[in-house]
Amino acid sequence: MSKMPTKAEILDWIAAHPTQNTKRDIAKAFGIKGAARIDLKQLLKELAAEGHLEKRKRTYTDPDRLPPVSVLEVLPPNDQGDLFAKPLEWHGEGVEPAVIVLPRASDPALGAGDRILARLTVVHEEDHNYEARLIRKIGRSSARRVLGIFRKTPEGGRITPIDKAATLEWSVPEDARHGAKDGELVEAEQSGPKGRMGLPRARILSRLGDPSGPKAVSLIAIHQHGIPDAFPDKVLDEADAAKPMGLKGREDLRDMPLITIDPSDARDHDDAVYAEPDPNPENEGGHIIWVAIADVAAYVLPGSELDKEAKKRGNSTYFPDRVVPMLPDRLSGDLCSLHEGVPRPCIAVAMTLDRDGNKISHRFVRGLMRSAASLSYEDAQSAIDGHPSDKAAPLLEPVLKPLFAAYDALNAARDRRQPLDLDLPERKIELTEDGRVKSVKFRDRLTAHKVIEECMILANVAAAETLLAKRTPLLFRVHEEPDQDKLEALRNTAQASGFALAKGQVLKTSQLNRLLAQAAGTDEAELINIATLRSMSQAYYGPENFGHFGLALKNYAHFTSPIRRYSDLVVHRALITAHRWGKDGLSESDIEHMAKTAEHISDTERRSMMAERDTTDRYLAAYLSERVGDEMEGRINGIARFGVFVKLDDSGADGLVPIRSLGNEYFHFDREAGTLMGSDTGMTIALGQRATVRLVEAEPVTGGLELELLSLDDKAMASAPRQARGGRGMSRRRTSPAGRTKSDKGKRKVTRRRK
Template structure:
C-alpha cells in the first residue's frame, strides 16, 4: 500500500482527477487491498486533503484531467495562456495559468484570444506550469465592443460607437466604471445590468490607446478586428539574432543586374527582375526573364517563434499611416529586403519566353544576388519615355529596354489568354505630417506597373507547376467562377441595358471582357464594371486546386511576396524541399490536411486585413470632410439596397449613404433586376452608375460614416405603376419625405459585403 504522501503526490501528478480503480491499477493492488485503499481515501477526505466527487478523487487546488478554460493572453513566446473557468480563488488562491497546446491537425475552428476551450491536461505541471492540449473550441469570442470614451464633468461619461451599425447607440458609463479612461481614449467595454429607461450602461474593460496621438485612426481598425500588432519578445529576439546569409551552398548571381521596381514609399523590396533576349536560334524573338524573390525561408524556419507569429498574422496590413508587418522590421526591412548594392539571399526563377509570349520552360535557383538599383514605377516609366535621371540613365540600354521589350512579348500571350479586365480606378490617400488627409489621388496606371504584374504572374505559375510536378504539397491561390445564381442575376440585369450574356451556365473571362469593351467610354461603363465585379466570387487560398477564374489560369500559387504573405513562404519552403536546396524547406511530415487548415486561416486574415484597411480609409476621409457639412459634391451611385443608395464622391472616392426615406415624397422600392430604387407613383429611378449631385448632411468620423442628401433627379420609367414624370406639386430633391424607417420591405440595413466598387483594386498590385 502507498503511504498518504505517496498517494497525494500520485493524484496531483495525474492532474488531480482520478478514480479508485486507476489508483489500484497504478500501485498493483489486489482485490483484498481495495478495502484498505478505500479506508485510506476516506481518511484523506476527512482530513480535507482530497475531495471525492462522483467516484473520482480530486486534490483541492489541482486541475482535473479535462479542464474547461478561457484563453486570456499570450506568453513571451507568443503561446496562448488559459485559466480554468471554475476555480475558487478564496480557497485555492490565484487560478493557475495553463499553456495551451494546439494540435497540428484539428477539426473545427482554431482557438484564439478570449475563446472558451476544452483542454486535456498533461500529467502534472511541467517547468512550473500546467500544459493543456485543445480538445475542442467550445465558444468563439464575441467581437469586442469598442468605442471612444467621452468624459462627463460630473464623473463617468459616454461611449461613442466606432461601428457604423451602432451609430446613434451611445452607452453611458457611470462614475467609478471608467477605469481611469481619459477623454478621447479608445476603450473596450462590457455591458452592465440595464435599466428600463435611459441609455444602456457599460463598464470600461481596457484602455486601448488615445485618439489624440499620431496614427490613432488605424489603431481603431487594429483593435476592432483583433489584428496582432505587437511582436512577442521571443520573435523579436530571434530576429535580432539573425545573421546575414552567406554565399555557401548558393549560386552566385551578384553579377546579374537585377532591379527592384516598387512604389516610391516602399520600405521592403521582395522582388527583382531582369530580362535579356534569348540567343538560342530555336527561339527567335524570345526572351529569358528572371524573377528573384527574397529568401525569407532562410530566416524564418518552421516551428520557430517567428514562424508561429507569421502564421498567426497571415499577412502584412497596409494603412495610409502605418504598416502592421507580418515579420519584424529586422527581417522585412533589413535582412530580406533586396536593397541596392547589398548582398541578399533569394529564390530565383529563370523563364524562357517564346516569341509568342508564352513560357516555354523554367528553372528555379537558390542564389545570392545584389540589386543593381531601386526604382519607382514613375521613375522607370519616365526613363522609357525619354526622361532618364542619374539613376536610370546607366540602366536604360542594358536593363530597362530589355525589360520593356520582354513585357511587350509577354503581353501577346496575356491578351490571347484574356484574363478578366475590369476598369476599377485605385485611389490613394496622401497624408500630412500630422496624420490627417492632405489629398486623394488616382495614380496613373503605367506600363511599369503592368510589366511587374505580368512577370510576377509568370513566376507564380512556374512555382505551382514545379511543385505539382515534384508532388510537393502547396497552397494554391484559387478563384472560382460566378455561381449560377449570380450569373442569372447578372444576365437579367444586363438585359435592362440591352446587353446579352450567353445563356450557358459556363462562362469565361472573355465573355465579360467582350461586354466591357462594348460599353467602354459610355455612360454605363462604370455601372457595368461594378455589376460584373459583384458577380464574381472571392479569391482565396486552398490546398486543393480548382484554378483561377479571374486570371484564366489552370494552376496558380503565390510565390512573389514572402515578406508580407505567409502563403508565399509556404510555397518557398516547398520549392526548397522539392529541389533539395537546404534543410529549411517544407517538413516531410507536412500533410495536406495541415496545409488546408493553414490556407483557411490565412484566407481569413486576408479578409480581415482588407476590411481593416477599407474602414481606416473611410474614417480618414470622414475626418477630412467633417468640417464641410452642407457642401455639395459630384458623385456616382455605387450601390442600391432597400434601405437606400450608396454613393462614391468623384474627387475623393469617399463612400456615403442616402437613406431611402429622404429621397422625396414618393415611396421607393428596390428593383433588384435594375439594381435601382424606383418610385411607386412617379417611376423615378436611381440606379447604380448614375452620376448625381449630393449634399453632405452628416459625418461621423469615428465610425467612418457619411450621410448625404440627393440633389439630382433620376430617370423616369414609363408604363406600369410608374409615370413618365413626377406628379404636379410633388417635392423634388432636398425634401425629407417618404415613410420613416426606409421602405415597406424591411428596416434600413447596412451595405452588403462587397458593395464597394474599388474593393478589388485596393488589394494592391500583387493581391491578384
C-alpha cells in the same frame, strides 16, 4: 366602412403579428368586411407577386422570415457587448436578418463561432429582427471588447462605440475608469452580464489618445478588427538574433543586374527582375526573364516563434500612414528586403519565352543576389519614355529596354489568354507630415506597373507547375467561376444599360471582356466594371487546385511576396522541399495542417481588406467633413431597401442617400432589377444613373457619409422633408454598398414607404 389599408400598413402589421396572419386576421385587424375583402385579397396577391409576402397554406408570411427554432452561428460581439448570430440555413432572397442572442443567467458562455440551437422571437428593434433564446450549444469564446470614445459622468463614465454598427453605449464604473479622460479613445472589456434593462458594464483596458488625431484613424481599424500590432518579446528576440546569409549552398547571382521596381513609398522590396534576349539560336526572338524573391524561409523556420507569429497574422496590413507587418522590421525592412547594393539570399526562377510570349521552360535556383538598383515605377517609366533620371540612365539599355521588350511578348500572350480586364482606378490618399489628409487622387496606371505584374504572374505559374510536377503539397491561389445567380444579375445590369452578355454556355473571361469592351468609353463603363467585379467569386487559398478564373490560368500559387504573405512563405518551403535545398522546407505540421492554414490565412486576408477599407472610409469622411453642405456629382452604384449608394466622382467615396429622404410616396424595391420605383410618380432609381447630391453629414470617427439626392440624370428631385425619424446620426449607419450594419437590417420595412 373602414378605409382600405396601404400595402405598407399591411406589411407592418404582419411583421408585428407573425402568428396571426391569415386573411381573416388581417381583415379583422383593419375592420374590413363584406365585399371590401375582395380588394384586400387583391392587395395580398400583389404583395405576394412583388416578393414581399409568401402564402403558406392559409397564412401570409414574409418569405425572408426564419423558422421559430433555428440553428445559428454566433458572431463576434459588437462594441456594446451584445452577441448577434447568423442563421446557418438562410434561404431568403433578401439580406440576411439580424438575430440578437439574449443569454440567461443559467446559460453557458457564448462567443464568436459557437453554433447554437435557439428559439426565435420576431421583434421590432432598431438593430435586429429577432431575439434568440438558447436551447443548447457547443463551443467557447473570448471576452467581449469595445473600442470607443470615453465620456465622463458623475457615476464614472460611458463609452460610445466607434463602430458604425453600434447602437448602445457602455457604462464604466468609477473604479474601472483607469484614469481615462473625457473625449479619449479607449479600449474596454465587458465586466459583467448585460441584462434586459440598462447598459452593459465595462472596464477600460487601454487609453489610446485623441480620437480626432491623425494617427487614430488606422489605430481604430487595427483595434476594431483585432489585427495583432505588437510583436511578443520572443519573436523580436529571434528576429534580432538573425544574421546575414552567405553563399554556402546557393548559386551566385550577384553579378546579374537584377533590379527592384516598386512604389515610391514602398516599405519593403521582396522581388527583383532582370530580362535578356535568349541566346539560343533555336529560340530566335525569345527572352529569358529572371524573377528573384527574398528567401524569407531561410530566416523563418517552421515551428519557430517567428513562424507562429507570422502565421497568426497571415499577412501584412497596409494603411496610408503605417503598415502592420507580418514580420518584424529586422527581417521585413532589413535582412529579407532586397536593398540596393547589398547581398541578399533569394529563391529565383529563370523563365524562357518564345517570341510570342509563351513560356517554354523554367528552372528554380536558391541563390545570393545583389540588387543593382531600386527604382520606382515612375523612374522606370520615365526612362523608357526617353527621360531617364541620373539613377536610371545607366540601366536603360542593359536592363530596362530588354525587360520592357520581354513584357511586350508577355502582353501578346496575355491578350490571347484573355484574363479578366477590369478598369477600376485605384485611389491614393496623400497625407501631410502630421498625418492629415492632403489630397485624394487616383493612381496612375503605367506600363511599368504592368511589366512587374506580368513577371510576377508568370513566376507564380512556374511555382505552381513545378510543385505539381514534383507532387509537393502547396497552397494554391484559387478563384472559382462566378455563381450563376450573380451572373444573372450582371446580365440584367448589362441589358438595362444597352449591352449584352451571352447566356446558356460555359462562361469564359473573354465573354466578360467583350461586355467590358462594349461599355468602354460610355457613361456606363464604370457601372459595368463594378457590376462585373461584384459578380466574381472571392479568391481564397486552398490545398486543392481549382484554377484561377479571373487570370484564366489552370495552375496558380502565390510565390512572389513572402515578406508580407504567409501563403508565399509556404510555397517557398514547398520549393525547398521539392528541390532538396535544405532542412528548412515543409515540416510535417505544415503538411498536416495545410487545409487549416489555408482557411486561416484566407480569413486574415479578408480581415486586412476590411480594416484597410474602413480606414479609407474614415480618411475620406475626414477629408470631406469641411465640405458639408456642398453639392457634388456622382453615380449610383448600389441600391438597397433602405437607401441608395452614390459614388462621388472627385474622391471615389461612397455615401448613402437614406430612403426616408426620397419623398412621401411608397417605394417598391425590385430585388432582381436592382431598382427603386415610386408608386405615385413612377420615378425609377437604378444603378449607373448620374446623380447630383448634397453632402449632409460626414462623420470621420465612423467613416459615414450621408447624402441628399438633388437630381438624377439632370432631372431635379421633388423636395422632401429632411428630418430623420428617431434622430439617428450617421455614426450608427454603414455607408458602403458592399454590406449593411445591424442597424440597417433593423430597418428592412422602411424602404416600402417614407416614414
